[in-house]
Every structure is written in structure tokens, then in C-alpha cells.
Amino acid sequence: MAAPVLMAWISFITFINTHLCECIVCGDSIAEENTPSPTRKCNHVRCVCNDCMQSMISAQVSGDDWKNIRCPELNCRRLLDYEDIEIFATQQTKDRYEELLAHSALEKMPDFLWCPLAGCTSGQFHADMDEDPKVQCIKCRGYSCFKCKGEWHGSQSCEEAANQNKETDRIKTLYSKRCPGRGCGQYIQKVRGCMEIDCGNINCRVIFCWECKIILDKSKGYEERSREGHLAGCKAKYVREKRRKESKLCKIAEKPADGNEKYRDGWDVDAGFVGTGQEY
Numbered sequence: 001m002a003a004p005v006l007m008a009w010i011s012f013i014t015f016i017n018t019h020l021c022e023c024i025v026c027g028d029s030i031a032e033e034n035t036p037s038p039t040r041k042c043n044h045v046r047c048v049c050n051d052c053m054q055s056m057i058s059a060q061v062s063g064d065d066w067k068n069i070r071c072p073e074l075n076c077r078r079l080l081d082y083e084d085i086e087i088f089a090t091q092q093t094k095d096r097y098e099e100l101l102a103h104s105a106l107e108k109m110p111d112f113l114w115c116p117l118a119g120c121t122s123g124q125f126h127a128d129m130d131e132d133p134k135v136q137c138i139k140c141r142g143y144s145c146f147k148c149k150g151e152w153h154g155s156q157s158c159e160e161a162a163n164q165n166k167e168t169d170r171i172k173t174l175y176s177k178r179c180p181g182r183g184c185g186q187y188i189q190k191v192r193g194c195m196e197i198d199c200g201n202i203n204c205r206v207i208f209c210w211e212c213k214i215i216l217d218k219s220k221g222y223e224e225r226s227r228e229g230h231l232a233g234c235k236a237k238y239v240r241e242k243r244r245k246e247s248k249l250c251k252i253a254e255k256p257a258d259g260n261e262k263y264r265d266g267w268d269v270d271a272g273f274v275g276t277g278q279e280y
């Protein structure tokens with residue numbers, strides 16, 4: 001009585017294990033026997049190839065969403081735990097994931113804080129906590145406030161310091177545009193002078209047009225690059241043409257698309273910018 005049931009069960013298992021199907025992400029066919037389920041708790045057909053799992057995990061681990069890596073099967077969406085991630089991830093991704101885990105464990109300790117000062121990535125314990133909130137960083141030697149986790153603000157209360165920072169930020173966005181360079185975004189204020197802006201960030205150093213934010217080609221001479229590549233309607237473009245009595249028209253550049261390697265996302269938006277009226 002039990003034997004036929006067992007045989008049927010075995011052939012069913014064999015069918016499940018050797019059945020070929022398509023990866024729901026890339027469409028390549030996958031042999032399920034070589035493809036583990038996204039999580040050990042998944043109870044559906046194996047549906048994503050190892051390569052796609054690997055790139056999904058690495059993208060999430062390098063972004064903000066590393067705690068929320070889920071099975072891509074829409075009817076499943078189970079969370080991957082560390083052991084699931086280990087199966088698919090590259091060594092580099094695993095190292096990064098472990099680092100993030102260690103960081104988040106530290107952050108849960110009540111007497112731990114990260115140094116908030118620009119360019120510093122150090123963290124440390126501060127046993128005095130709120131009683132003596134002034135913390136000196138063991139690495140950059142700068143001071144921060146344990147209570148608000150911001151830069152040390154002397155005799156000001158945390159709230160006063162936060163309000164002042166907000167005001168400083170507001171003024172900064174009112175009068176500055178941000179560098180369009182990928183990986184940059186430096187706030188830059190223009191006071192009269194040329195429409196060409198040199199980004200002061202040493203890791204960036206692009207030259208861009210203040211008006212249309214197009215990045216100009218540094219390898220070309222001033223005259224040449226200023227005639228090239230402005231967006232249609234750019235004021236700088238018309239100023240140049242007028243100065244040259246329209247003898248040499250500027251070229252019109254196509255607007256760089258999202259994901260362009262030279263431009264950061266949102267490069268053309270300077271929300272809140274009103275200017276000082278002294279820019280020209």
C-alpha cells in the first residue's frame with residue numbers, strides 16, 4: 001500500500017529537481033538541479049538563475065537596502081538570511097555584508113557613536129554618554145555631541161544647533177547650485193564673472209555651465225568649449241553668441257539622460273535656488 005505512494009513521491013521529487021525553467025529576471029533557461037532556491041525556506045519552483053541572484057544581492061548590499069534582500073518570486077518574497085546570501089554572493093559582497101552587520105550591531109549599543117565630522121568614518125564608545133556629551137574622536141581629534149550625534153556645538157543646546165544648521169542649509173540652497181558631476185554635488189555659489197564654473201572639489205574638478213549645467217570639455221580651449229554643448233535656451237549660449245555678433249553660433253547639446261556616467265542623478269535640479277541677483 002505504501003510502496004506506490006512512495007514511488008509516486010520519488011518520481012515527483014525527481015521531476016521537481018530536473019525540471020528546466022526560465023529565470024524570471026533574465027529569461028535564460030536554468031537547470032534547477034544546479035540552482036538553489038533564493039532562500040532555504042522557499043517552497044516554490046526554482047526560478048532565478050545564480051547570476052541574477054548574485055547581481056541582485058550585490059546591488060542591494062552596495063545600496064541602502066541591504067537588510068531587506070528578498071526572494072524575487074512575487075508570490076514568495078521571503079527574506080534572505082546570512083546563510084542564504086552566502087550561497088550566492090561573491091566574496092567581496094560577503095565581506096561588505098559582514099561589515100554592515102558589524103556596524104549595525106555597534107549602532108545598537110547605547111554608548112556607541114560614529115564621528116559626524118566630514119571625511120571621518122571612525123566610531124567609538126563613550127561611557128559618559130549624556131552626562132558629558134562632548135566626545136573627542138580618536139581618529140580625527142575633532143569634537144562631537146553624544147546627545148544629538150552632530151558636530152560639537154559648545155554652549156548652544158542641541159536644538160539650537162539643529163535650528164542653526166537648518167538655517168545654514170536653507171541659505172545654502174537659496175544661493176547655490178550643485179555641481180552636476182557624478183559622485184560630486186558640491187554646493188557652489190557664483191559671484192559675478194564667467195558662466196563657466198570650476199568645481200572646487202579635488203575629486204571632481206569638472207567645468208560646467210552655470211546656466212544649463214552642461215559639463216564642458218576641459219581638454220578643449222576656452223573659446224572652443226564655450227561654443228560647444230549648451231542646452232537649447234541656455235542664457236550663457238546667447239550671451240556668447242551676442243558677444244561674437246552671432247558670427248559663431250554655439251552648438252546645442254542634447255540633454256544627458258538619467259544614468260549618464262558623467263552626470264549625477266538629479267544633476268539639473270537645484271530645488272530652492274533663487275540666486276542673489278549678483279551672479280552676472
Ligand SMILES: [Zn+2]
Nearest residue numbers: 023026049052
Ligand atoms: Zn537570470
Ligand SMILES: [Zn+2]
Nearest residue numbers: 042071073076
Ligand atoms: Zn522564494
Ligand SMILES: [Zn+2]
Nearest residue numbers: 115120137140
Ligand atoms: Zn573623526
Ligand SMILES: [Zn+2]
Nearest residue numbers: 145147148158
Ligand atoms: Zn548636541
Ligand SMILES: [Zn+2]
Nearest residue numbers: 179184199204
Ligand atoms: Zn564637482
Ligand SMILES: [Zn+2]
Nearest residue numbers: 209212230234
Ligand atoms: Zn549653458
